Amino acid sequence: MHVFRGLPDPRLRVPSAIAIGNFDGVHTGHQALLHGMVDAAKDRGLVPSVLTFEPHPREYFPHLDPVPRISTLFDKVKRILDCGVERIYMLPFNERIAREGAEHFVKEVLVKGLDCRWITVGEDFRFGSGRAADAHDLVNFGREHHFETWISPLLFHGERKVSSTRVREALAAGDFYETSLMLGRPYTMSGRVIHGQALGRTLGYPTLNIAPIPPGSRARPALSGVFAVRVDGILPGASIPGVASLGLRPTVTSSRRWLLETHLFDWHGDAYGRHICVRFIERIRSEQKFSGLPELTAAIKNDAARARQILGLAPGTPE
Numbered sequence: 001m002h003v004f005r006g007l008p009d010p011r012l013r014v015p016s017a018i019a020i021g022n023f024d025g026v027h028t029g030h031q032a033l034l035h036g037m038v039d040a041a042k043d044r045g046l047v048p049s050v051l052t053f054e055p056h057p058r059e060y061f062p063h064l065d066p067v068p069r070i071s072t073l074f075d076k077v078k079r080i081l082d083c084g085v086e087r088i089y090m091l092p093f094n095e096r097i098a099r100e101g102a103e104h105f106v107k108e109v110l111v112k113g114l115d116c117r118w119i120t121v122g123e124d125f126r127f128g129s130g131r132a133a134d135a136h137d138l139v140n141f142g143r144e145h146h147f148e149t150w151i152s153p154l155l156f157h158g159e160r161k162v163s164s165t166r167v168r169e170a171l172a173a174g175d176f177y178e179t180s181l182m183l184g185r186p187y188t189m190s191g192r193v194i195h196g197q198a199l200g201r202t203l204g205y206p207t208l209n210i211a212p213i214p215p216g217s218r219a220r221p222a223l224s225g226v227f228a229v230r231v232d233g234i235l236p237g238a239s240i241p242g243v244a245s246l247g248l249r250p251t252v253t254s255s256r257r258w259l260l261e262t263h264l265f266d267w268h269g270d271a272y273g274r275h276i277c278v279r280f281i282e283r284i285r286s287e288q289k290f291s292g293l294p295e296l297t298a299a300i301k302n303d304a305a306r307a308r309q310i311l312g313l314a315p316g317t318p319e
Helices: 028-044 072-083 095-099 100-115 135-145 164-172 176-183 199-203 293-310
Strands: 001-006 015-018 046-051 087-091 116-122 148-152 188-192 208-211 225-232 242-248 261-263 275-285
Touching: 015 028, 015 087, 028 046, 028 116, 046 072, 072 087, 072 188, 100 116, 100 135, 100 164, 116 135, 135 148, 164 176, 176 275, 188 208, 208 275, 225 261, 225 293, 242 275, 261 275, 275 293
Parallel strands: 001 087, 015 046, 015 116, 046 087, 116 148
Antiparallel strands: 188 275, 208 261, 225 242, 225 275, 242 261
């Protein structure tokens, strides 16, 4: 399995089947498309691959609001690879690509850059300068440039198609049940534990911190607030309960840096540098700005008590 930043060196090119998309969340619709591509690659003796963009194209244009991110980059890559994909090409979206015509993109990226022999996209796929071309144009380009194109049918949940937009709506509403149905799994956020300001430790609630958004990005997560959670990656085979805050910490900083801070119940230790996975169970409240540390500390205490109740823990269990 290989992840490339940009197009590969010509010496590393291989005849490929390619799925193209942003794949934020890697929901069940994405999974169906990816599994179909992997099967097609196997049948044709091609390398199953994905072409995606990082950052998301909307983050490049300053006059547009960035699309809230469902997945951390790590989670996105992992979920794509879990579908049997062997190569991921993360194309940096920039001015050159934004101005590139559809035919030039097909010739230089898909044919010359990736040696595509079979391509799949969703029905709503658009590409080229100004998003002028669509999936049916890609079919026509394929006839000219000798690659097959498969337009993957939409997958529905209820009366509406499964989409990253619907997943974002469910997350914004704190509806983790609907989110899990569209993702095909519980909603999680993974990352490496980094050093913070150690304020939680000072207040009596030490936290494990993850940065869900890359430094310098204009993006934001698809949800924010305080949540009851369970965390994997600390103890082998164990899921540790806790309470987590995802937001900008307006009471203590104005840095505009998104942080997921998780306080674990009944566990104390050093987890810096470890890779953990935080599973969201229920939203407790929205993020708030408090008058000062005493009010913040009281709110954290209430949040912890509520999280224990949600997770079925005894309220008197020692911290």
